[in-house]
Amino acid sequence: xxxxxxxxxxxxxxxxxxxxxxxxxxxxxxxxTSLASSHKELASRLTxxxxxLRGHVRIYVNDEDVRFLDEEKTPLKPGDTVAIVPAIAGG
Amino acid sequence: MTTFRELLSQVKTxxxxxxxxxxxxxxxxxxxxxxxxxxxxxxxGHAPGAVHIPRGFLEIRIEExxxxxxxxxxxxxxxxxxxxxxxxxxxxxxxxxxxxxxxxFGKWKEAGLEIVVPKTFSAEQRQRYSRHLLVPEIGEAxxxxxxxxxxxxxxAGGLGSPAGLYLAAAGVGTIGLVxxxxxxxxxxxxxxxxxxxxxxRPKTESAAETLRALNPDVEVVRHDLRLDSSNVLEVLKxxxxxxxxxxxxxxxxxxxxxxxxLKKPDVFGSIFRFEGQASTFTPGNGPCYRCVFPEPPPAGxxxxxxxxxxxxxxxxxxxxxxxxxxxxxxxxxxxxxVGRLWTYDALEMTFDEFKTRRDPRCRLCGDAPEIKTVEDxxxxxxxxxxxxxxxxxxxxxxxx
Numbered sequence: 001x002x003x004x005x006x007x008x009x010x011x012x013x014x015x016x017x018x019x020x021x022x023x024x025x026x027x028x029x030x031x032x033t034s035l036a037s038s039h040k041e042l043a044s045r046l047t048x049x050x051x052x053l054r055g056h057v058r059i060y061v062n063d064e065d066v067r068f069l070d071e072e073k074t075p076l077k078p079g080d081t082v083a084i085v086p087a088i089a090g091g
Numbered sequence: 092m093t094t095f096r097e098l099l100s101q102v103k104t105x106x107x108x109x110x111x112x113x114x115x116x117x118x119x120x121x122x123x124x125x126x127x128x129x130x131x132x133x134x135x136g137h138a139p140g141a142v143h144i145p146r147g148f149l150e151i152r153i154e155e156x157x158x159x160x161x162x163x164x165x166x167x168x169x170x171x172x173x174x175x176x177x178x179x180x181x182x183x184x185x186x187x188x189x190x191x192x193x194x195x196f197g198k199w200k201e202a203g204l205e206i207v208v209p210k211t212f213s214a215e216q217r218q219r220y221s222r223h224l225l226v227p228e229i230g231e232a233x234x235x236x237x238x239x240x241x242x243x244x245x246x247a248g249g250l251g252s253p254a255g256l257y258l259a260a261a262g263v264g265t266i267g268l269v270x271x272x273x274x275x276x277x278x279x280x281x282x283x284x285x286x287x288x289x290x291x292r293p294k295t296e297s298a299a300e301t302l303r304a305l306n307p308d309v310e311v312v313r314h315d316l317r318l319d320s321s322n323v324l325e326v327l328k329x330x331x332x333x334x335x336x337x338x339x340x341x342x343x344x345x346x347x348x349x350x351x352x353l354k355k356p357d358v359f360g361s362i363f364r365f366e367g368q369a370s371t372f373t374p375g376n377g378p379c380y381r382c383v384f385p386e387p388p389p390a391g392x393x394x395x396x397x398x399x400x401x402x403x404x405x406x407x408x409x410x411x412x413x414x415x416x417x418x419x420x421x422x423x424x425x426x427x428x429v430g431r432l433w434t435y436d437a438l439e440m441t442f443d444e445f446k447t448r449r450d451p452r453c454r455l456c457g458d459a460p461e462i463k464t465v466e467d468x469x470x471x472x473x474x475x476x477x478x479x480x481x482x483x484x485x486x487x488x489x490x491x
Contacts, residue, residue, distance in 0.1 A: 008366055009363075009364055009366045009438055010363050010366055019439055045392055054392075055384065055387075056386055056388040056392075058384070058432075063443075063444065063445050063446050064446050065446065068446075085368075085434060086388070087384040088362065089340045090361060090362040090399065091248050091250045091336045091337050091360070091361065091362065
């Protein structure tokens with residue numbers, strides 16, 4: 001079952017303009033891999049060359065930062081909601 | 092016909108009286124201490140922790156303050172007469188543990204007990220802040236706190252404009268403004284502190300003019316400079332709350348770090364196109380900005396800066412969330428955005444909230460901190476979603 005991934009407006013140009021992507025994945029790592037094949041540009045903004053989540057991008061599973069769960073290994077199950085939140089600095 | 096003296100002696104036999112020292116001890120044990128004198132007497136000074144209900148309003152208002160009629164109530168006036176009569180009235184209302192202070196506030200002062208002199212408001216201030224004075228969570232004590240407070244706005248731009256306007260209107264007594272820019276015509280689409288006529292003038296000067304015109308109670312302090320590691324601690328030091336409305340990552344991290352070292356709350360806000368974020372960082376309680384975003388984006392991926400564009404009304408919403416947080420912190424009321432990252436998507440009109448936590452690995456506030464003092468972040472704005480040529484073409488009037 002796909003998991004809904006909320007795409008914030010700054011990253012929507014790299015997600016085909018969609019505000020929510022439905023992604024088949026059972027872990028955060030799987031989700032990033034899946035995005036890397038479906039939305040390469042978006043994935044490159046989330047992870048660095050080694051595939052690690054960038055320091056200015058947060059991924060939340062059900063409002064909890066995956067860094068305080070099991071990082072990329074955090075499992076995803078049906079009914080979970082994923083949100084991507086990048087640091088922004090305009091004022 | 093009963094004379095006043097006869098009435099008073101009758102009343103006094105029917106109530107219990109205590110000394111000022113006993114009253115103070117009772118109040119320390121949790122008894123409700125009520126000052127029944129008139130407003131002008133209260134304004135000259137009163138017992139600490141007392142609530143003020145003038146004798147004429149006592150029966151009408153006492154139940155707002157004393158829900159339990161079995162709980163102890165201590166009444167005082169200037170000399171012990173009005174409070175004796177008041178004690179009888181409360182007994183008639185069903186209060187069972189009411190006492191009156193012998194000799195009243197006069198004896199209280201004579202005994203050398205502590206007093207507090209409340210902030211007095213001018214007639215104009217009473218009118219200006221009347222809608223605050225009516226709110227129980229603010230009232231005179233809260234408004235006095237705001238008037239004695241100092242808030243620093245980092246940036247007199249998109250976020251600083253709405254925050255500054257409302258903080259000044261609310262009567263925050265001192266507002267500091269940090270900005271080294273001059274007003275540009277392209278700012279006026281969102282930076283509502285400034286005006287057409289002030290294009291080319293320093294932003295702090297323009298902002299100060301607007302805020303002083305809105306509320307002469309406010310002292311505006313201008314800091315015409317760019318914050319860096321050499322000046323940030325000195326600039327932030329005199330303020331109670333920092334409102335970070337700056338427009339770049341280098342300053343965001345610098346302000347976060349400086350506020351952390353100075354143990355001052357940092358109300359963070361950021362905007363980009365249609366997206367807004369806000370959170371409140373209170374050193375010693377909850378995360379700092381580095382716990383939430385350990386690193387700035389690498390140059391080239393950084394959504395920031397003027398070039399990227401922003402919906403003009405967006406900073407209005409985010410800046411006012413920051414102003415609300417600042418006022419709550421100053422009043423000590425409500426639940427601030429501590430441990431919570433608030434996000435706003437203006438296109439979808441959705442508001443989200445995410446849990447944030449202090450990160451034991453945080454380089455600033457973690458268990459083994461590496462950052463020992465404020466340092467400059469070398470970071471420059473290279474984000475260019477359109478590409479340089481495309482942007483110049485759009486700005487020159489071309490269509491996308």
